[in-house]
Amino acid sequence: MKLSGAEIVVQFLKDEGVEYVFGYPGGAVLHIYDALFNQDKVKHILVRHEQGATHAADGYARATGKPGVVLVTSGPGATNAVTGIATAYMDSIPMVIITGQVATQFIGSDAFQEVDAVGITRPCVKHNFLVKHAEDLGDTLRKAFHVATTGRPGPVVVDIPKDTTDPNIKIDYAYPGEIEMRSYQPVVKAHPGEISRAMELILSARRPMIYTGGGVVLSNADAELIEFTRKLGYPITQTLMGLGAYPASDKQHLGMLGMHGTYEANMAMHECDVLIAIGARFDDRVTGDVKQFCPDARIIHIDIDPSSISKNVRVDVPIVGDIKHVLTDMNKAIKASKKKPDAKLLDQWWQQIDAWRSKNCLRYDRNSALIKPQFVIEKLHEVTGGDAYVTSDVGQHQMFAAQFYPFDKPRRWINSGGLGTMGFGLPAALGVQLAYPDSQVACVTGEASIQMCMQELSTALQYMLPVKVVNLNNRYMGMVRQWQEFFYDSRYSHSYLDALPDFVKLAESYGHVGMRIEQPGDVEGALKEAFAMKDRLVFMDFITDQTENVYPMIAAGKGHHEMHLSPERELA
Amino acid sequence: MRHIISLLMENEAGALSRVAGLFSARGYNIESLTVAPTEDASLSRMTIVTSGSDEIIEQIFKQLNKLVDVVTLADISEGNHIERELMMVKVSTPSDKERAELKRMTDIFRGRILDVTDETYIIELTGNGSKLDAFLGAIDAQLIIETVRSGATGVARGNRALRI
Numbered sequence: 001m002k003l004s005g006a007e008i009v010v011q012f013l014k015d016e017g018v019e020y021v022f023g024y025p026g027g028a029v030l031h032i033y034d035a036l037f038n039q040d041k042v043k044h045i046l047v048r049h050e051q052g053a054t055h056a057a058d059g060y061a062r063a064t065g066k067p068g069v070v071l072v073t074s075g076p077g078a079t080n081a082v083t084g085i086a087t088a089y090m091d092s093i094p095m096v097i098i099t100g101q102v103a104t105q106f107i108g109s110d111a112f113q114e115v116d117a118v119g120i121t122r123p124c125v126k127h128n129f130l131v132k133h134a135e136d137l138g139d140t141l142r143k144a145f146h147v148a149t150t151g152r153p154g155p156v157v158v159d160i161p162k163d164t165t166d167p168n169i170k171i172d173y174a175y176p177g178e179i180e181m182r183s184y185q186p187v188v189k190a191h192p193g194e195i196s197r198a199m200e201l202i203l204s205a206r207r208p209m210i211y212t213g214g215g216v217v218l219s220n221a222d223a224e225l226i227e228f229t230r231k232l233g234y235p236i237t238q239t240l241m242g243l244g245a246y247p248a249s250d251k252q253h254l255g256m257l258g259m260h261g262t263y264e265a266n267m268a269m270h271e272c273d274v275l276i277a278i279g280a281r282f283d284d285r286v287t288g289d290v291k292q293f294c295p296d297a298r299i300i301h302i303d304i305d306p307s308s309i310s311k312n313v314r315v316d317v318p319i320v321g322d323i324k325h326v327l328t329d330m331n332k333a334i335k336a337s338k339k340k341p342d343a344k345l346l347d348q349w350w351q352q353i354d355a356w357r358s359k360n361c362l363r364y365d366r367n368s369a370l371i372k373p374q375f376v377i378e379k380l381h382e383v384t385g386g387d388a389y390v391t392s393d394v395g396q397h398q399m400f401a402a403q404f405y406p407f408d409k410p411r412r413w414i415n416s417g418g419l420g421t422m423g424f425g426l427p428a429a430l431g432v433q434l435a436y437p438d439s440q441v442a443c444v445t446g447e448a449s450i451q452m453c454m455q456e457l458s459t460a461l462q463y464m465l466p467v468k469v470v471n472l473n474n475r476y477m478g479m480v481r482q483w484q485e486f487f488y489d490s491r492y493s494h495s496y497l498d499a500l501p502d503f504v505k506l507a508e509s510y511g512h513v514g515m516r517i518e519q520p521g522d523v524e525g526a527l528k529e530a531f532a533m534k535d536r537l538v539f540m541d542f543i544t545d546q547t548e549n550v551y552p553m554i555a556a557g558k559g560h561h562e563m564h565l566s567p568e569r570e571l572a
Numbered sequence: 573m574r575h576i577i578s579l580l581m582e583n584e585a586g587a588l589s590r591v592a593g594l595f596s597a598r599g600y601n602i603e604s605l606t607v608a609p610t611e612d613a614s615l616s617r618m619t620i621v622t623s624g625s626d627e628i629i630e631q632i633f634k635q636l637n638k639l640v641d642v643v644t645l646a647d648i649s650e651g652n653h654i655e656r657e658l659m660m661v662k663v664s665t666p667s668d669k670e671r672a673e674l675k676r677m678t679d680i681f682r683g684r685i686l687d688v689t690d691e692t693y694i695i696e697l698t699g700n701g702s703k704l705d706a707f708l709g710a711i712d713a714q715l716i717i718e719t720v721r722s723g724a725t726g727v728a729r730g731n732r733a734l735r736i
């Protein structure tokens with residue numbers, strides 16, 4: 001087939017099975033936009049800011065497991081996309097970002113709208129490419145999708161100079177199909193020796209603990225994890241990124257761990273003697289002080305990326321491989337093994353855990369005259385039957401959502417954990433709603449975060465995406481205020497949000513429904529009313545208690561056993 | 573501990589910047605870095621001399637291996653190996669006395685004089701880094717006009733080899 005470079009890009013996306021491209025046009029990509037016109041196989045979603053495009057593609061990718069695709073122009077188009085690329089990179093999300101570039105003969109001349117996109121994005125991509133010849137477009141794009149979606153996933157940038165998409169130069173194109181790269185061969189199957197060494201340790205544990213993360217979600221290994229955990233009868237905790245892979249409402253689940261994790265999860269980490277880490281990267285929000293981390297434990301770590309292993313915490317049994325494969329092998333090994341976990345010791349361990357659990361660390365004041373953010377999330381869970389896709393921005397509201405919306409399925413909880421990008425929630429929700437038009441999609445946000453990508457309300461109207469925005473409006477950058485209260489003697493330096501817009505009117509001016517909710521008694525009704533409006537975006541502005549803090553909390557650099565439970569119930 | 577990491581990577585534009593960027597972004601030490609194409613034009617071979625604790629070296633190794641352009645790598649300082657660096661030193665030769673002394677030192681260190689003018693010599697020397705340092709220490713520092721060093725390269729002895 002003879003096609004121009006621009007047509008190759010579009011034909012390739014069709015051949016690759018790409019449903020949606022999130023983009024924004026400009027000079028360097030106009031040939032590609034022209035090729036997008038007059039076809040409807042690849043649907044283009046026009047955002048209002050390139051950051052929105054990257055987050056929307058990212059939300060789509062997190063919810064579906066398929067790569068998100070972005071198309072932006074050179075220069076400012078590319079730089080606007082950087083925050084979203086870095087966000088995806090930190091959470092290992094598969095994306096392909098096509099950036100236009102000035103024509104090859106102008107590269108390096110400070111041409112109009114020229115930036116070194118490959119250079120700027122290099123530290124926050126899994127890989128990137130500059131395509132110098134139209135003949136290379138097909139292969140390079142295929143490599144980009146291959147790299148983005150295999151091994152430890154991540155964003156890949158393909159920088160395409162304008163002349164390589166010239167509509168007047170036609171060249172041969174055929175979809176490349178499976179591609180081999182000698183320099184890139186991610187491991188899938190783990191070494192059997194490593195697995196049997198791990199099984200030995202797992203089955204002889206006295207106080208075992210399973211600690212899982214985003215890798216389980218990325219590996220689509222939820223079923224294998226459930227089988228593994230149930231067969232062993234061991235306690236499990238999940239990171240912020242792992243939530244949903246193991247059902248949160250199950251009794252073996254101790255909740256999230258880490259800085260704002262539950263008392264029982266963190267104490268069990270501190271006291272365990274064998275830690276089974278699965279697709280989690282020992283982030284500092286999770287470990288606290290690494291010197292005090294799991295002091296008694298021998299550690300097994302399953303991860304597809306060798307560089308995640310023994311990076312922050314030294315482990316005893318490293319297992320490099322894809323979780324789905326490794327857990328399948330382990331489940332077989334458990335079945336075949338004569339050795340079983342010691343029921344009596346395990347029972348004692350559970351009694352200890354239940355004692356920690358009985359502290360009920362997520363308690364909050366239910367009789368408050370003000371709307372408590374936790375209460376809104378609980379009601380959101382109730383009204384949506386626990387079955388919504390929930391995206392979030394960054395701050396206290398994010399932690400409340402993680403703590404009070406028990407996710408029972410993977411890919412339902414969609415948030416920026418690694419980079420912590422305010423502005424993520426709304427565009428991500430649009431991507432999710434496009435992927436699942438008939439599902440309930442809520443965006444839990446704060447009045448500060450929502451204003452960072454507010455403009456995407458306009459995109460939502462254009463494509464009729466009936467997302468429900470749950471704005472926990474505390475008139476503060478609550479998370480910042482909390483740190484200032486604790487660590488800066490309540491000097492609230494620049495964390496109060498003056499001059500807030502009237503969110504109801506704002507939503508209405510974008511063509512949506514706005515609601516303001518000021519009384520606890522009105523919370524449930526408002527949520528029900530909003531979710532009943534199946535084809536409308538509803539912006540719910542909940543005026544919440546300004547002074548509420550997120551508990552439990554481990555201050556940065558402290559150990560798991562040094563948690564704050566709440567102002568009344570100090571250090572455990 | 574000092575380590576010499578050899579790696580083969582795709583000979584693509586920007587490949588060098590990925591390695592250099594990795595070292596600066598993650599705050600790893602880099603003593604020297606050399607790179608040149610190999611007999612297979614599609615591959616470049618790079619030699620990186622770095623130092624750090626065992627944990628850091630392990631991370632450096634894993635992070636380099638993770639770069640999509642890197643085909644294979646080895647820590648050649650782990651086993652028997654040969655390390656060589658090339659140095660050229662331009663020295664001033666104000667009188668016969670200095671000429672004689674520099675010639676003598678060059679011979680002792682098995683170097684060569686590549687260029688001679690009325691006032692200068694260019695001396696070439698190869699060896700490991702400490703030999704080159706020793707030479708610089710042995711001659712009169714006042715006479716040195718400029719020095720240029722290639723950075724270390726190395727190869728494992730015997731059958732061990734870095735190839736694909």
Ligand SMILES: Cc1cc2nc3c(=O)[nH]c(=O)nc-3n(C[C@H](O)[C@H](O)[C@H](O)COP(=O)(O)OP(=O)(O)OC[C@H]3O[C@@H](n4cnc5c(N)ncnc54)[C@H](O)[C@@H]3O)c2cc1C
Nearest residue numbers: 213214215219239240241258259260281304323417418420
């Ligand atoms: C305000 C705020 C507060 C936070 N507080 C907390 C907190 O209290 N608790 C908490 O847990 N987090 C918290 N976080 C999030 C934290 O910053 C990290 O993002 C998170 O802990 C990392 O999760 P993870 O370890 O699951 O790693 P991820 O970033 O999800 O990494 C996944 C790991 O799995 C591996 N992997 C990927 N695919 C596979 C596969 N197929 N097979 C095998 N391995 C695979 C990857 O190599 C990687 O090592 C907070 C973030 C913010 C913004």
Ligand SMILES: Cc1ncc(C[n+]2csc(CCOP(=O)(O)OP(=O)(O)O)c2C)c(N)n1
Nearest residue numbers: 395396397422446447448449476477478479
């Ligand atoms: C882009 C960006 N800038 C700054 C921060 C630092 N930060 C983390 S939470 C937060 C406040 C968020 O306020 P809001 O959205 O109102 O949420 P709340 O904590 O009040 O629930 C800030 C400024 C960030 N995470 N992202």
Ligand SMILES: [Mg+2]
Nearest residue numbers: 446447476478
């Ligand atoms: Mg706020």
